[in-house]
Amino acid sequence: MEELVSYLSYLRAQRNLAPTTIASYENDLKHFLDFAWDQMVLLGKEPHLKEIDKYLVRDYLAFLTREGYARSSLARRLASIRGFSEYLYRNNLIEYDFALSVRTPKQQKSIPEVLTMDEIHSFFSENVPGQSPALQSRNRAIFEVLYASGIRVAELVGLDVQDLDPSTGFLRVLGKGSKERIVPLGDYALDSIEEYYQNYRPQLVQGDEKALFVNARGERLTARGVQYILSQYTSHLQIHKNISPHTFRHTFATHLLDNGADLRSIQELLGHSSLSTTQIYTKVSTSHLKSVYNRAHPRA
Numbered sequence: 001m002e003e004l005v006s007y008l009s010y011l012r013a014q015r016n017l018a019p020t021t022i023a024s025y026e027n028d029l030k031h032f033l034d035f036a037w038d039q040m041v042l043l044g045k046e047p048h049l050k051e052i053d054k055y056l057v058r059d060y061l062a063f064l065t066r067e068g069y070a071r072s073s074l075a076r077r078l079a080s081i082r083g084f085s086e087y088l089y090r091n092n093l094i095e096y097d098f099a100l101s102v103r104t105p106k107q108q109k110s111i112p113e114v115l116t117m118d119e120i121h122s123f124f125s126e127n128v129p130g131q132s133p134a135l136q137s138r139n140r141a142i143f144e145v146l147y148a149s150g151i152r153v154a155e156l157v158g159l160d161v162q163d164l165d166p167s168t169g170f171l172r173v174l175g176k177g178s179k180e181r182i183v184p185l186g187d188y189a190l191d192s193i194e195e196y197y198q199n200y201r202p203q204l205v206q207g208d209e210k211a212l213f214v215n216a217r218g219e220r221l222t223a224r225g226v227q228y229i230l231s232q233y234t235s236h237l238q239i240h241k242n243i244s245p246h247t248f249r250h251t252f253a254t255h256l257l258d259n260g261a262d263l264r265s266i267q268e269l270l271g272h273s274s275l276s277t278t279q280i281y282t283k284v285s286t287s288h289l290k291s292v293y294n295r296a297h298p299r300a
Contacts (some may be wrong), residue, residue: 003049004029008022008025010087021176024080028076028077032081036052036056036060049088050095052098053098054099054101054102057078057098060077061074061077061105064077071105071106074105078099078104082099082102084099085099085100086099086100113241113247114247114250115239119237122239123233124144128237129232129233129236131216134204135204135216137196137200138214140196141193141196142213142226142229143248144188144189144192145171145185145192145193146252147252148185148188148189149171150269150270151173151183151249152175152249153223153226153245153246154223155174157211157221157222157223157225157226158174159212160210161197161211161212162210163212166190169184171183171184171185176271179271183269193212197212206219223245249270253269256269
């Protein structure tokens with residue numbers, strides 16, 4: 001469809017969204033439009049964008065609910081539709097914004113899984129899987145950085161050597177929407193990176209590869225590769241939790257909150273655009289909140 005192609009080009013050129021994000025928008029909108037055309041045919045209407053209204057959008061959300069989609073998936077699909085509808089309306093391709101008045105399904109926020117300090121330490125022990133000392137050193141550095149900085153796995157694998165400044169202990173990270181932020185690293189993470197970079201990365205890297213973390217072939221490590229490494233470790237260490245690279249991000253935020261960091265600072269470190277996204281961690285930090293109450297309340 002010409003209008004959809006135009007919208008995706010707009011997202012790419014004007015909004016500067018990542019290719020994976022644009023692909024998600026495309027998949028969401030194609031699925032919605034397929035549903036819309038089918039409904040119009042059943043009603044004896046000519047499939048056309050001008051025939052879409054808020055009731056059809058609501059029917060689509062109801063259809064997704066019957067199909068077992070999570071509320072978070074419904075909210076994401078609706079966000080994709082809203083963006084497309086607004087674009088069409090602004091460019092006079094439809095007479096009114098058909099998704100404007102459709103309410104977002106109320107989200108049921110789940111409490112993130114976090115690691116204990118004993119579990120964190122086990123990732124840095126000597127008794128860990130790895131085909132060679134070089135890969136073991138790389139893996140240790142990866143886990144140290146994930147826990148020390150709370151960065152996303154996509155941000156981790158996107159790091160280049162030049163993004164680290166060992167003299168200041170800061171890391172330059174390119175986050176969602178190509179937003180750049182600077183995050184600090186602790187001594188443990190810096191020491192682990194230095195050991196890997198100085199002693200082992202030269203054994204792995206091929207040519208002029210710029211990536212900080214490389215795979216066994218000397219090429220940039222992928223997010224899927226990090227997940228595979230993590231799966232090996234959790235199985236070997238017999239940690240019976242559903243752990244992903246994002247678990248380190250949750251753990252980073254929760255441990256900071258438990259030890260007195262304020263939500264605004266954690267928001268900046270995580271690169272969240274909204275404080276409400278960060279507030280989920282208050283639900284897993286009751287021990288910190290209880291200690292604050294005991295110290296501050298006169299009748300505690």
